[in-house]
Amino acid sequence: xxxxxxxxxxxxxxIADRAAKPGSEVFTQTATHPLMNPHxxxxxxxRDNADHPxxxxxxxxxxxxxxxxDIPQTLARRELxxxxxxxxxxxxxxPQLMFMAIGDANSDQASLxxxxxxxxxxxxxxxxxxxxxxxGGGGSGEESxxxxxxxxxxxTDMDCWVKRKKRGYLFVTGDELPYPAVSRRQVEGLIGEKLxxxxxxxxxxxxxxxxxxxxxxxxxxxxxxxxEPRWRELLGDHVICMDSPDDACAVAAGIVALTEKAVPxxxxxxxxxxxxxxxxxxxxxxxxxxxxxAALLDPHAPRRAPPSAAGSAPxxxxxxxxxx
Amino acid sequence: MLSLLALGCPQCSAPLPRAARWRTVNCSYCGAxxxxxxxxxERESFRAALRRANADSGTGRTLQWRGARYRVxxxxxxxxxxxxxxxxxxxALPERVTIKLAREPADGGSLLREGAVLQALQELSMPGxxxxxxxxxxxxxxxxAEGLADGGRQALVLRHPSGFWGSLHNVQHANPHGIDPRHAxxxxxxxxxxxxxxxxxxxxHRDLSPAHALVHPRDHxxxxxxxxxxxxxxxxxxxxxxxxxxxxSAWTIRAVLHGVAPGRDPDESPGFGAxxxxxxxxxxxxxxxxxxxxxxxxxxxxxxxxxxxxxxxxGAPQFVHFDPAPRA
Numbered sequence: 001x002x003x004x005x006x007x008x009x010x011x012x013x014x015i016a017d018r019a020a021k022p023g024s025e026v027f028t029q030t031a032t033h034p035l036m037n038p039h040x041x042x043x044x045x046x047r048d049n050a051d052h053p054x055x056x057x058x059x060x061x062x063x064x065x066x067x068x069x070d071i072p073q074t075l076a077r078r079e080l081x082x083x084x085x086x087x088x089x090x091x092x093x094x095p096q097l098m099f100m101a102i103g104d105a106n107s108d109q110a111s112l113x114x115x116x117x118x119x120x121x122x123x124x125x126x127x128x129x130x131x132x133x134x135x136g137g138g139g140s141g142e143e144s145x146x147x148x149x150x151x152x153x154x155x156t157d158m159d160c161w162v163k164r165k166k167r168g169y170l171f172v173t174g175d176e177l178p179y180p181a182v183s184r185r186q187v188e189g190l191i192g193e194k195l196x197x198x199x200x201x202x203x204x205x206x207x208x209x210x211x212x213x214x215x216x217x218x219x220x221x222x223x224x225x226x227x228e229p230r231w232r233e234l235l236g237d238h239v240i241c242m243d244s245p246d247d248a249c250a251v252a253a254g255i256v257a258l259t260e261k262a263v264p265x266x267x268x269x270x271x272x273x274x275x276x277x278x279x280x281x282x283x284x285x286x287x288x289x290x291x292x293x294a295a296l297l298d299p300h301a302p303r304r305a306p307p308s309a310a311g312s313a314p315x316x317x318x319x320x321x322x323x324x
Numbered sequence: 325m326l327s328l329l330a331l332g333c334p335q336c337s338a339p340l341p342r343a344a345r346w347r348t349v350n351c352s353y354c355g356a357x358x359x360x361x362x363x364x365x366e367r368e369s370f371r372a373a374l375r376r377a378n379a380d381s382g383t384g385r386t387l388q389w390r391g392a393r394y395r396v397x398x399x400x401x402x403x404x405x406x407x408x409x410x411x412x413x414x415x416a417l418p419e420r421v422t423i424k425l426a427r428e429p430a431d432g433g434s435l436l437r438e439g440a441v442l443q444a445l446q447e448l449s450m451p452g453x454x455x456x457x458x459x460x461x462x463x464x465x466x467x468x469a470e471g472l473a474d475g476g477r478q479a480l481v482l483r484h485p486s487g488f489w490g491s492l493h494n495v496q497h498a499n500p501h502g503i504d505p506r507h508a509x510x511x512x513x514x515x516x517x518x519x520x521x522x523x524x525x526x527x528x529h530r531d532l533s534p535a536h537a538l539v540h541p542r543d544h545x546x547x548x549x550x551x552x553x554x555x556x557x558x559x560x561x562x563x564x565x566x567x568x569x570x571x572x573s574a575w576t577i578r579a580v581l582h583g584v585a586p587g588r589d590p591d592e593s594p595g596f597g598a599x600x601x602x603x604x605x606x607x608x609x610x611x612x613x614x615x616x617x618x619x620x621x622x623x624x625x626x627x628x629x630x631x632x633x634x635x636x637x638x639g640a641p642q643f644v645h646f647d648p649a650p651r652a
Contacts, residue, residue, distance in 0.1 A: 237418060
């Protein structure tokens with residue numbers, strides 16, 4: 001997959017009339033779409049071709065359980081063109097997008113859905129809106145996010161990695177904890193593949209990280225509180241807490257642009273976002289979300305912290321006189 | 325994963341294209357059609373990936389904490405009870421942290437206490453908690469750090485506050501003639517917002533010196549650190565401690581307005597700076613010298629008074645870029 005060219009104008013036109021439509025008219029599936037059913041999944045391919053000689057595979061694994069349905073809707077109604085435009089304006093070449101949908105494999109009917117890598121607006125939109133927004137979830141505080149890492153590790157093949165040793169990207173959106181392991185029973189049931197053992201999530205993440213930059217996007221400050229510490233144990237500063245779920249595309253595009261060095265730093269990213277007409281408050285929200293990750297990419301950041309940056313200067317004599 | 329596998333034709337052993345792993349292919353040597361058969365995915369390949377991810381030798385100073393290894397990136401300073409380091413967790417997915425190492429064994433208790441305070445603050449569930457808990461230091465945990473030359477030391481590990489330039493103590497010294505009062509307004513406002521939240525929850529900081537306020541150049545962000553003396557209380561004791569916090573915040577703002585010009589007596593209490601408009605100076609004097617007024621107004625009341633004084637002095641609020649060290 002991945003043939004054709006992206007057109008922002010075409011994408012904007014495609015979604016222009018969706019703002020007023022009910023969600024069920026944007027996402028019409030009432031069960032897993034046959035072409036997104038992972039059973040029998042072999043490999044999803046992101047390939048170079050004449051149109052895209054430097055393909056870059058980018059996957060979104062969207063949590064489609066009850067508490068997270070807003071992000072897929074926002075992407076489909078408004079924000080996916082923003083993502084592509086930001087990448088284009090930053091100079092990221094030949095992105096190819098794949099959408100997955102994640103639920104709870106212990107309770108949902110459609111706990112894993114897998115699209116294809118695509119380069120054109122109609123096809124990107126097709127795979128996104130073919131996702132079945134089941135709105136399930138088991139209520140245990142966990143969702144089957146680990147399956148997304150497993151698919152990336154075991155069932156993708158990207159020319160960006162194979163030919164150029166450049167990792168692709170996986171953005172997982174969510175607000176719950178992952179299960180501790182990929183269940184061999186679930187993988188056999190969902191994909192039809194036999195595992196010799198359950199695989200701890202740490203190992204699945206390590207495997208996926210060899211070919212992909214991995215990120216977990218938490219939609220807002222309220223929802224970070226129940227899941228962030230565990231995710232940071234697993235993904236460190238690749239856990240991104242946003243100010244709003246509406247920022248998911250801008251944050252993801254910013255991550256790609258920074259990692260690919262398409263923009264030099266957060267200030268450069270801010271200029272691009274502002275030039276697209278994004279309001280200042282939202283630009284600042286995106287920058288705030290990306291502060292930690294951007295610092296990780298900056299080899300000089302440690303040297304910028306002045307002595308006593310951790311607030312450890314001795315107290316002034318006047319302070320001691322006033323407050324002891 | 326996939327790129328690590330070598331595939332050979334079962335008939336003539338010639339190498340096969342990688343796509344043979346998931347497609348039917350024809351061998352380019354003998355022409356046989358090769359169809360993928362059933363196979364079992366072995367956990368061992370994932371386990372090997374984790375071993376590779378953890379194989380970083382960790383050049384430079386490293387330490388171990390709660391099963392993870394950290395590389396020390398830079399010393400950040402020394403606190404009353406601790407050595408403060410910027411470190412990065414080793415592995416495929418790093419995390420930058422601030423590590424406070426107890427200077428002496430007896431200092432470990434102070435770090436444990438500070439960690440407990442920060443955790444309690446993070447667990448607050450009152451209105452606004454989701455927002456304000458992100459504006460407080462985020463603890464990772466406490467425990468023994470090992471691998472140091474002098475044996476294990478108690479450590480408090482915090483998420484590193486990225487983007488913060490330094491403390492207001494640093495700002496004071498980088499601006500010997502004091503900062504622009506318009507910046508001081510925003511810095512104080514940021515502190516007051518957080519103080520209102522923690523005071524509502526019954527907590528007080530009790531050591532709000534310039535060194536305990538980190539500043540972020542973007543939007544005048546302020547992170548209050550150094551919570552080792554914080555306490556939770558109620559009634560008159562809490563009210564008195566809260567008023568003291570507010571007085572300390574006012575003195576901290578006076579300090580950055582005053583600067584540290586060469587030749588100035590370091591024992592001299594800071595004034596208001598030569599450029600501070602009268603309405604703002606009056607409010608600072610009131611809040612730094614009158615505990616009763618601080619108790620009466622509270623953090624929100626002072627913030628409202630600050631907005632009024634700022635409007636009187638500068639007109640409608642507008643964005644002014646903040647450079648903590650304009651002479652650098």
